[in-house]
Amino acid sequence: MPVQTPLPKVSSYAETGLVPRRAKGSDRRMRQQKPRTRIQRQNRETILEAALEVFSQHGFRGATLDMIAAQAGLSKPNLLYYFASKEAIHVSLLSQLMDTWLDPLRALDAQGDPVAELRAYMRRKLELSRDFSRESRLFANEIVQGAPHMQAALATDLKTLVDEKSTVIRGWAAAGRIADVDPHHLIFSIWALTQHYADFDVQIRAVLGEGRDPMAEAERFLDTLFTRLLAP
Amino acid sequence: MPVQTPLPKVSSYAETGLVPRRAKGSDRRMRQQKPRTRIQRQNRETILEAALEVFSQHGFRGATLDMIAAQAGLSKPNLLYYFASKEAIHVSLLSQLMDTWLDPLRALDAQGDPVAELRAYMRRKLELSRDFSRESRLFANEIVQGAPHMQAALATDLKTLVDEKSTVIRGWAAAGRIADVDPHHLIFSIWALTQHYADFDVQIRAVLGEGRDPMAEAERFLDTLFTRLLAP
DNA sequence: CGTTCGGTTGACCATTTGGTCAAAAACAAT
């Protein structure tokens, strides 16, 4: 049994120890990209919502189909009628998430005011951390453990978008409209600082103690931080 | 079966689903705080090192005793001769880690030059991320999932130390020796920015592409960032 | 040399868990 999991291409069974198996029954039907009936769309929705709750709290391995089924109010075999496997639910959740997650960066406008654009990006990311902390933790869990299901997406979609926006930012720096900082690391710093408030929520609350509002304080602090960092 | 795990005091079996059970055989002996023989000290060491490797890569639930045993080059029953349970290994690792992790902050000297002290703290944390990335990921895994084994330590040891250093920093700000920023969030930002490079390593490498040195670049970037943030 | 005791392990066990399946409901179409 390999202890050092080799980095997989797209989807790894190494993590779960499962051997890929042709699913037979429902699989054929579920392969249809678009769920047909209303009940299908609705149940898939319910399952994904439940799975998000459970996966984000326990990680992939820590979550069980029974937990997800209970949370969704469905029977376990019923889950597997809508998704081919536990892994399929996880992957579905992750790929769906990726889009939402990148939207704020896509919105960064090369024509806008540089400092305002970057601060707005930071604020949008912070809002995501506040309003979609489960999604953030799901993502964090995945990446911390080596992104066994997302490697590909990171190196393609994500990299492409980041590189593109980095060019814009580099342009702004070259024009002297913001300070001369490395665009990639500037973006990393926005990710790190905003996601930290979602992913390390327990720690932050433990340290701050009762009666404080981490997110509200974070917004003020980060606003100051980026204003000072970016000033030309 | 509860899907929503209630937050436990110190050590929770809820996560594993196991019911506490009196260990009989080795437990009595292993309760002795200090390992007696050299071989005991050495094997415990070996096991913890192996467990660190495995836990940091797969999380608590994702790791198995077989993986750890294989990595350590010991048999599974032998692991359980030295530690009462899988959980005991995990807890041992975490409490050991806590100290190392806080050292850099402890070293923050109220008598030193404010900006230099804070930048040095940041740099020490970044070095930890570089040289002890497994420890960082172990910690991240634990916190992201709600810190089931560390709640207490966070709210006591950690909070105490952070509050203490926050007072120092607030003093510096009040004296106009650094910019007037919230001390707690300043510390959070150092944690977030440095640990991000360890915990999200895969993502960072995927985005930067080949032939770059994330840590070296991070050091320059973060130095700029904190210099600009802290300038009075 | 034999006993003792720390250390080690093969075989085993109970539970958990992802997944299957045949049959039953529920629902639609005729």
Place this chain on the structure above:
DNA sequence: ATTGTTTTTGACCAAATGGTCAACCGAACG
């Protein structure tokens, strides 16, 4: 109502996994 299709589930299964235990090994000590 009758027939066909989709949805649901109780009962199972095989593999994985944390943990146990009785027996075994090896070296120190009398």
